[in-house]
Amino acid sequence: AQKITQTQPGMFVQEKEAVTLDCTYDTSDPSYGLFWYKQPSSGEMIFLIYQGSYDQQNATEGRYSLNFQKARKSANLVISASQLGDSAMYFCAGSGYALNFGKGTSLLVTP
Amino acid sequence: DAGVIQSPRHEVTEMGQEVTLRCKPISGHNSLFWYRQTMMRGLELLIYFNNNVPIDDSGMPEDRFSAKMPNASFSTLKIQPSEPRDSAVYFCASIQQGGRGMNTEAFFGQGTRLTVV
Numbered sequence: 525a526q527k528i529t530q531t532q533p534g535m536f537v538q539e540k541e542a543v544t545l546d547c548t549y550d551t552s553d554p555s556y557g558l559f560w561y562k563q564p565s566s567g568e569m570i571f572l573i574y575q576g577s578y579d580q581q582n583a584t585e586g587r588y589s590l591n592f593q594k595a596r597k598s599a600n601l602v603i604s605a606s607q608l609g610d611s612a613m614y615f616c617a618g619s620g621y622a623l624n625f626g627k628g629t630s631l632l633v634t635p
Numbered sequence: 636d637a638g639v640i641q642s643p644r645h646e647v648t649e650m651g652q653e654v655t656l657r658c659k660p661i662s663g664h665n666s667l668f669w670y671r672q673t674m675m676r677g678l679e680l681l682i683y684f685n686n687n688v689p690i691d692d693s694g695m696p697e698d699r700f701s702a703k704m705p706n707a708s709f710s711t712l713k714i715q716p717s718e719p720r721d722s723a724v725y726f727c728a729s730i731q732q733g734g735r736g737m738n739t740e741a742f743f744g745q746g747t748r749l750t751v752v
Contacts, residue, residue, distance in 0.1 A: 557738055569726065569743035576738055615678065621690070621732070622668055623741055625678040 526551040526618035530626035537606045538634055544591070545601040545629045547616030557619040558599040560590070563628070564612040572614075575599055606633045641727050641744035648751055653715040656747045659708055660729030668741065669702055669712050670726040678726075684710065685732070717751045724748050 527550040537543035549558060560572040575583045575590045583590045591600040603610055611633045617623040640659040648654050660667050669681040682692040684704045692702070699718070704710040714721055728741040 559740060561743075567724065567748075568745055569728075571740035571742070574738075574740060619738075621666075621685075622680050622683050623728075624680070627677045 526553070526556060526620055526624050528616050528618050528624055528626035530616055530629050532629045533627075534630045534632070536632050536634060539608060540605055542602060542604045543606055543631065545603070545614050545616075545631065547599045547601065547626060549597050549599060549616075549618045551618060553620065558590070558592070559617040559619065559623060560588070560601045561615045561617060562612045563615065569615075573601065608633050608635065639727055639729050639742050639744035641747050643747060644745060646747060646749045648717055648749070650718055650751055651716045653713065654717045654721075654749060654751075656712040656725050656749070658710045658712070658727030658744060660710070660727070661742055662708065664729035664731045664742075665707075666730045666732045667704060667710050668728045669710070670728065672724045672726060672746070681712070719751045722749055722751050
């Protein structure tokens, strides 16, 4: 199973600034996917972005982009132009047949 | 589609009682997962079904936990007898998997918050 590591328990960012949330993974499988989910205080799990191991370009979805560095085994999430509503827990997950989640990073966006 | 539907949303029960959590996956999805979320252990995969068949239940904590998927539109997670340490949020997720591994997002239900007193 793929191991996912998120080393930042908590992060602060000022509104309208960009923030990077770190994620490293460890797998011997040549084919895998990496996912980011957002969990606001209401508790639901919201899919943000996906990167496949064979994708040539970094994934982007609106204000979210994934900085995928295969050699470093990292898949960092970049949120541009942070908004107050971005305050939440963010989970990185790696896939085999199921998602293995990291411990998460709590992001607080301040005015 | 209404998404993945879980019931109940909240459950409070006394230690020793049987608890049944329910999940209706998205129509057409062939894989279903049960996860448990706690502060201490994060999100843990409990069991994975593919085409209604349990493929991996190595994450099920102990014999008190059991899961079934009698058809493609319904799954249950049962805890009998329940203990205070089972208190957690239980998520069900579904996906349409094709080929090898996951290349599209898993859709999560709203979760069931279980409290065992």
